Amino acid sequence: MTILLSLLLFIGGGLIHNAVAAAPADSFFSTTSEADKQPFTTWLLTENASSYDHTTFLSTTADPTKGMATFWKITDDTFHVAFATMATGWAAFGVAEAGGMFGADVVSFTTANPTVLVDGYILDDRQVRVDTSQDWTLISSVVEDGWIIVEATRKLDTGDTQDNTLKNDKELWGAPSRIIAAWGDTESMSYHGDNRSSSSVRLFADPSSSSSESEALLDMLEKHSDGYFDVVNDAFEIPAQETKYEYLCKSYDELKEQFGGDTTDMTMIGATPIITEKTRQFVHHFIVMAVPSCTNQLGGGENAFKREQIYGWAPGEHGMILPDNVGFPMFDSEFNQAILIEIHYNNPKRISGMEDSSGVRFHYTSTKREYDAAMLQVGDPMLGLRGVAINDGLTQHEFTCGGTCSSLFLDEPVTVLWEKLHMHKTGTRMVNEVIRGGEVFHTAKVEVFDFDQQGGFQPQQDAYQLQAGDSFRTTCYYKDGTVFKEGSQEEMCIGFMLYYPAKKFAGFPFVCPYPGRFPCAEEYVSTDLSDYEGLGREFGTPGKIQLSNDTLFSLPQPPVTSIEPPSPSNSNTDEKMPTPAPITSSQATENPTSTSKAGQATENPTSKAESAKVHCLFVIALSSSAVLFITYV
16 A cells, blocks of 8 residues: 655644643543543553553644644653554654754554554655654554554664654753654655644653643742742834834832842743733743843943843744752842843734743742852854845855853853754754864754754754853854845854853853854855755765664665755745655555665765855944844744
């Protein structure tokens, strides 16, 4: 039987739907009658069903009682998963890079071939391609009375560049895992309509704790904080214009009633977004800064450099919590007597009459923590390239901050907890590198960027240390021509690095902007890429497999040779849907036979297009408009 693997819109970008982790599994599908739910109820009584450590319900946006029940556990180096849904044709489960279909690693099951699982992956053209190496093992399947229940396993790290590695996500200050699901009644996979969902979860959470990202975050903040206060808009009417930046500022005197009087012994240990549901679609992103006061905060001058970013939100982000020994001090110096929130509204249809009360909830403790946190920003955080055109087609833009900057600020090593990578609508890949001794020491990247999936992408990574002399290279790749500017359809390239202990020089926080401010001079290089391979993307390529015995094997080209990456001139997926590509059952893995991993590796040549270099050695003063964007998210 031919399997048509074409999920045109496998998971719509945008909102991350919360999983219902706290509810018992027998409460899932609550509006379904007991008679209709019998196959699922029967399976829940099996020994296999009771062996899983975690369960979550991936509900649809249209109906929270409809969705996919998901169960999992991790033993040694193996991920065990079961997923159940009401469908007669097919079901698919995925591990998503950023919470949506782009950059996702998916496994699919069809009732037409109930002994077969298909291991696939999705780039940025909405095509589900078959992996060269089929790494999922089907354990069991139930197809009964309108139900599909599948149990399967795979290695946490398959060594396959067409798979996403499942990394330890137990620490709440780090990035969670993102999972997606879709299902349907057609014989082969096709457009799912509302039958899809997504969630951020902690796959490695202790069995006794919640695996839901939002629930676990709020539970921990409640346990460790002494209270919270809110800074929110008061029914702000969103203008009927495409782009609007609104500045919301509250001083200590305006806020102190929320935390019970005159106290400056406050340390922020976390923050959570408050988004008005009715106007969620208009809230593009916002950033939060500690500032001296709410007076004259939008002008230029040196004080603009002394604004300290303490939080930022973009679609796909649930909130932030810091380790037990780290926090942001609040209201304890002349530089942090107020909180300024810069909210970017995106209203491309110019809808009028929409009122928004979005903002941030700040969770604090009255006990000072051992280390003060700070945010290092690299790339182009002050939008120094404002007005510079981005050429049509695929382009690469690279910012390099030399080691003299870190040598100035760092008198001791500092620990980087996480990084967030930010671009806008035309961004397609981003890499932030730390270079030490002429070699790349650390890399944070998003292979398939999509703003609507996660506008401030946080890679899953361990904490690491920066040292004096380290340099930074931030590279953004774009797929369409536009301009560097503040608008939603325009572009930015910023890397944010949360670290501790906080470091300053002459009152200035550690930041390396372009153009450079002495001695943090940055080098900027732009390159037009001649082809898709110039992106240097590893995910989705038939790369080399690293086996446990350190023997390297090469993989052949993907079996579906008719599907090619989109050309630069045809990269806008909103204009034209790709043609579904047929895949035969011989390209899938049938239990218990596995596919061998052998063949020829393919190298990705780097474009040798001409580059333009710009050097900036010293900046004495900034225009007021430039200063406005020093801390854009």
